Amino acid sequence: MALIINHLCTGCDACLHVCPNDAIRAESPYYLIEAVLCTECVGDHAKAQCAAICPIEGAIVDELGVALNPLGSLTGIPPYKLHPFHLVEAHS
Amino acid sequence: MKHSFFPIVPAKAESGTGLGCASSGCGSAPDALSHLPDAIRRKVQDHPCYSEQAHHYFARMHVAVAPACNIQCNYCNRKFDCANESRPGVVSELLEPDQAIRKTLAVAAAVPQMTVLGIAGPGDPLANPERTFATFRDLAERAPDIKLCVSTNGLRLPEFADEIARHSIDHVTITINCVDPEIGAKIYPWIYWDHRRIRGVEAARILIEQQQKGLEMLVAKGVLVKVNSVMIPGINDAHLKKVSKLVKAKGAFLHNVMPLIAEAEHGTYYGVMGQRGPTTAELQALQDECAGDMAMMRHCRQCRADAVGMLGEDRGSEFSLDKIAGQEVDYEAAMVKRKAVHDEITAKLEAQRQQPVEKVGAGETVQRGRPVLMAVATTGGSVINQHFGHAREFLVYEANDMDVRFIGHRKTDLYCTGAATCPEDEIRGESVLDRTLTALAGCEVVLCAKIGYEPWGRLEAAGIQPNGEHAMEPIEEAVAAVWREMLDSGKLAAPPATQKRA
Incomplete structure (x- = not known):
């Protein structure tokens, strides 16, 4: 049972500070959750802390690849609005 | 920790703040924060x-x-x-x-x-x-x-x-x-x-x-x-x-x-x-x-x-x-130099603060004229010292029959508005001047060190008078002088010319 950080991660550090298990490492090009340490916060908090503070939609997924913060859930921008601007890769 | 592409952005606004002359003009004018202890x-x-x-x-x-x-x-x-x-x-x-x-x-x-x-x-x-x-x-x-x-x-x-x-x-x-x-x-x-x-x-x-x-x-x-x-x-x-x-x-x-x-x-x-x-x-x-x-x-x-x-x-x-990387900084020496520079600037500012400000139109007969907004191209030092075409922002001052006051600044192209105006693109020349004209809306004069022939024409056509006669002069004095010229030539009796886009 462990969560996974994917390539959408911007390396902002927010999750590092809040993980109760110190399971997150600042790897390059994006951060990594050590599966053996991650408990998904069960027993510590009602919600997985990394996903509770992560500002990037889709960057944290569960073992089945399902995003804990799906597109549109954090910014409130409807996903259909995002398409024309190719925001995910914009200006990188 | 490596950041291959960089995070970004809580748009917070921290940058500026101002004691100075917000409500009374800057440079030689009294400080807006003069009420502070x-x-x-x-x-x-x-x-x-x-x-x-x-x-x-x-x-x-x-x-x-x-x-x-x-x-x-x-x-x-x-x-x-x-x-x-x-x-x-x-x-x-x-x-x-x-x-x-x-x-x-x-x-x-x-x-x-x-x-x-x-x-x-x-x-x-x-x-x-x-x-x-x-x-x-x-x-x-x-x-x-x-x-x-x-x-x-x-x-x-x-x-x-x-x-x-x-x-x-x-x-x-x-x-x-x-x-x-x-x-x-x-x-x-x-x-x-x-x-x-x-x-x-x-x-x-x-x-x-x-x-x-x-x-x-x-x-x-x-x-x-x-x-x-x-x-x-x-x-x-x-x-x-x-x-x-x-x-x-x-x-x-x-x-x-x-x-x-x-x-x-x-x-x-x-x-x-x-x-x-x-x-x-x-x-x-x-x-x-x-x-x-x-x-x-x-x-x-x-x-x-x-x-x-x-x-x-x-x-x-x-x-x-x-x-x-690899640069050795002798900070002890740097501090000595920094102190000298700071003292010099502080003394200059203090002298300015002591100087009574000559009010525009002050005197026995107070002349009346409407307020005028003027844009100024400067790289700092409180003087008009920037070429119009190099200015990425303009300071805006309002002159009236009482004083000259700093109103704010207008940016031309400091933030991205998409591919069409991106400096990375080769097609920007024309659109930057357009943006500058838009940014200067409401101003009747633009003071700069120098200005090219083409923008001069475009500005005039847009109802903004370019002025390079006060290059290297202190901003407030120049703005006051231009306002007086406008008053003397009768331009301030009438409402501002309707501005139109060139």
Whole structure:
């Protein structure tokens, strides 16, 4: 049972500070959750802390690849609005 | 920790602030903060962000050591980075605290006018307390002549108020966009608080409560607090007058109302959803309404979280990590030089302050004429010294029969508006002049060191008179002189010529 950080991660550090298990490492090009340490916060908090503070939609997924913060859930921008601007890769 | 592409952006507005001459004109005019006790005046007189007067002479820098944030603002996109952007929350190079120290010492040695080091992001400094305070601690020790300041959304301010006071950080900026949770819910989609992501009115209520408590605690400890507000038309524009009154009553010494920056290309909620920013006229009207007897600041440039140099300029790229690598800085020697430079500037400013200001039209017979807005191209030093075509922003002054007063600044192309105007594209020449003409709307004169033939014609056609006759002259005197010329030639009897786009 462990969560996974994917390539959408911007390396902002927010999750590092809040993980109760110190399971997150600042790897390059994006951060990594050590599966053996991650408990998904069960027993510590009602919600997985990394996903509770992560500002990037889709960057944290569960073992089945399902995003804990799906597109549109954090910014409130409807996903259909995002398409024309190719925001995910914009200006990188 | 490596950042291959850089995080970004809580658009916080930390950058400027102003003591100086917000309500009376700058340079030689009396200070808008002259009502402050001497002790506070001395604290801010060489701070370019707090002093309108100082921003012509002193420089500041931000070090981007704080990537994490604990709230989301609708004007911020955490994924954005572009080297050509100049606005809050955008950075190109995230620094570790030890790198930040090295960069600060290198800049302080190379730019003796640098007086202030701020931590403003790109996230929230207080959401990265270890990195933020480690940087402050080391700098206080190694560069005791540099003032420290920090900018925050305020969520964790009460928790760190003691620590801020302990690190002799004497300037704090809090971004307060509202004091009503219902309005806050339209600005902040969520906050991270007490191990949960909290949304809506409840989130805004907590944020507002913490901000106000933090403000009170800092003021009680004698820390100077400036409040930044982002003006969002239709959301908080009318409400900001109430915010201004409240934060002033609680002891904030300066209020800075800044325009919302929202472009769809930035990928922010407001940008994508088509929320517009205020026009310069709307911004100015609100700033005037908020002013009352409180110092308002009008020279904020909304800089990046890694800006370096005078306000409105960014020399960050000259001091990137690879450029300062291996550089040995003899800070003891640098401090001696810095002190000499600071003393010289301070003496000059003091002399200006002592000098009685010659009022325009003052005297036995007061001449009457309508107020005129004039734009000025300057690179600093309080003189007209920039070529029109090189100006990426203009300072705007209002001259009337009483005095000359600084109104604000107008940017031309400092932030990205998409491919068509991106400096990376070759097609920009024409559109930059167009943008400049739009930015100068309402101004009747533009004063610059020199100007090319083509823009001269376009400006005239747009009803803006170019003027290169006052090159290298002090701004206020030149503006006053031009106003008198206009008065003498009868131009001020009639209303301004209707401006049209060239």
